[in-house]
Amino acid sequence: MSKLAFVQKNKIPPSPAPISEVGVIGWLKQNLFSSWFNTLLTLLSIYFLFIILKDFIPWAWGGHWDTKSLRECLDLNPDVACFSVLTARWKQLLFGLYPAEEYWRPTVTFILLIFSIIPILFPKFFRFFWFSIIYPGLAIWLLWGGSIWSVGIVYIGFFLGVLLFILLLRNITKNMVIAGISSILFVILFFIFFSNYLVKILDIIIPISLPPVESLKMGGFTLSLIVGITGIVASFPIGILLALGRQSNLPIIKMICVGFIEFIRGVPLITLLFVASVLLNYFLPPGTNFDIVLRVIIMVTLFSAAYMAEVIRGGLAGLPLGQHEASASLGLTYWQSQRLVIMPQALKISIPGIVNTFIGLFKDTTLVSIISLRDPVGLASTIRADQTWNGIYWELYVAIGLMFFVVCFGMSQYSQYLERKLKTDK
């Protein structure tokens, strides 16, 4: 009989893998030293890491934290970091020119922020979603101060609008469009004619207010977070609508969306920020006080919405036509099938791109320093202009970089978690 005719007659029980394939040594061998080329790369990498860290670690580790000025640092030991600048100015880096006795307000706002995003990030806590809805108003009130009712009235207005919408649908008309339009009209009329009086009345009955803080006082990492997070939250839905609009069969909608996306993408963000800071005042009627932070937020939002739209369009294009056909053939309407079938899949495909855009947006908030808002980078220049710290570079920028890194790395980690969680084909 030839050798080729070999067959296994008895069943072989499983045996443990050879030692060299498992454990630390096995891992090292497989991943770092599997061939001479791989070994060379490993050694080179170790060498580079060594060069970088050999100077950095002693510099950072031995750094001074409690001197009074850069001069004092240099006198003590010029070869180590002078983190004293952070000790002296960390409040400014975090809060900008926010009044010191009110620091608790941005702090509380930030802590509440964490609670407000948990229900969105983790479906397990979705029952606390109501807090995520209340939070934006609460944050605005805490940060800018004034009467609680000037923010609360917005919620009251929308609440009444929704209530009216539901009542209309229940009792009077079955037509969503009619009910929707009349509720929107009602809300608009409410804000034009009624809300001012209501705010005054409520102020008299239940006066709750905080000392107002103007926008120009906002600064530091607080400002980055305000602009970044509002931009992220607002640009996402706008991006989705733009992406859908770009695919629309209605030529006018399509044209508007394409025009908007191409225009915004073709212009540097800085230009838009200049428009926000300088030009808008020319166009607006004199005397209107259109908040500078709000203007910046709008520009940043539009900017990243255009990018978002393109990212999501990529996701939409990645879906097979069959998904549209299947949902249509089941009788789902256009919006139902977008919401229930198309978007969940398109967004899932686009998670890496979306998070990329978010991270980009967040880091781009540092550009506001150019229109002389005091974000951390802007403040760094202010601090360095001060006699005491004149000449300091690394310590400040390392600290600022670290603050941004923590937030961006967090976003990136969450996106990877989300991708793993949404994986349904394994």
Added chain:
Amino acid sequence: MEKTKINITDEVAIHISEMNKWYGNFHVLRDINLEVMRGERIVVCGPSGSGKSTLIRCINRLEEHQKGRIIVDGTELTTDLKNIDKIRSEVGMVFQHFNLFPHLTTLENCTLAPIWVRETPAKEAQEIAMEMLEKVKIPEQANKYPGQLSGGQQQRVAIARSLCMKPRIMLFDEVTSALDPEMIKEVLDTMIQLAEDGMTMICVTHEMGFARQVADRVIFMDDGQIVEQNEPESFFNKPQSDRTKLFLSQILGH
């Protein structure tokens, strides 16, 4: 164009008259006339590119026809979106490539449309879904995702998903041609069972055994036209036109 009133009895499920369709300048469907009675099982066959898919996709308006009339279940297909959504919820369709929603479990695939289109309460929708999944013999897969199922199982879920809408008419477009031979049978068995329950069905298929067994009528299409139609017995044994003979010899020849 003057629309004349067509007398349609309740017995007629689908009425198509003088229907024409073009893709750009390409005349895909030419003067299609077809009447399908309630409970009738029709098999459509014909060479590739003859317009079979296009024809049945016109019936639930996945494709738009340009001339002629299509009346489904008493409602005429016009540009009126309300009519279209209504007809689509009455007409189930199963596709060659399943087109299940990969982000939803089997059960969610089946309850989605009943909940959102029919506004069935979630609990009741789930009960219906389980009933249909039992009918296609995969209740145990209810909580898996489509990506975790075999092709034959996916196709049966797709059938169950359509059935959950309690459709009065079912359209099948080559539902077995993407499947391995051993899975074809399980899907065909499901369809045979459906036919025995009295469902009105139009099946585009090359499974001639299936056609012989369940079809009331076999329709042969070529070049966008209905070239021949007959009961399966006569259709297979005494084909009239040369094109039918050629087609049958190719498909049964080996």
